[in-house]
Amino acid sequence: MPDEVRDDAKKEDKKQEEQKGYTIPEPDFITFIFTLSTHAQIGMGLIPNPISKKVEVDLNLAKYQIDVIGMLKEKTKGNLDENEGKFIESILHELRMVYVNVAKESKKSEQKEV
Numbered sequence: 001m002p003d004e005v006r007d008d009a010k011k012e013d014k015k016q017e018e019q020k021g022y023t024i025p026e027p028d029f030i031t032f033i034f035t036l037s038t039h040a041q042i043g044m045g046l047i048p049n050p051i052s053k054k055v056e057v058d059l060n061l062a063k064y065q066i067d068v069i070g071m072l073k074e075k076t077k078g079n080l081d082e083n084e085g086k087f088i089e090s091i092l093h094e095l096r097m098v099y100v101n102v103a104k105e106s107k108k109s110e111q112k113e114v
Contacts, residue, residue, distance in 0.1 A: 029076075029084050033069060037091050040065035044102045059103055066095045 025031065041047045043062030045055045073088045080088065 029080065030087050033072070033088055033091060036065050036069050036072075037095055040069075040095050040099075044098060046098070046102075057102070057106060059099070059106060062095075062099055062102070066092070066099060069095070 038047065040062045042049055042056075043058045043060075043065060045057035048055050069088065069092055073092060076084075076088075
């Protein structure tokens, strides 16, 4: 896409955002990883599902999102700035630790139901 067309499209997007009363930030790596981590947290029941407004545990969804972040970490190795590298490392560690605890609790509650 030529630069002039891209610039015109950005101006039009800004104009529409101003009319709606909000602006959408430029995409960046940290925001993208944060979005994936939010989906993992929803799967672990830490955040209510934004559609149903209910806390739902879906460990398969959580594991998938964590694995996607892990895959992105490996695929972007050597291409991240210092902040991005620290962020993805930190978020992965945190999500994995919470996942282990949620999975243990889920297993305990399943055993009690039987």
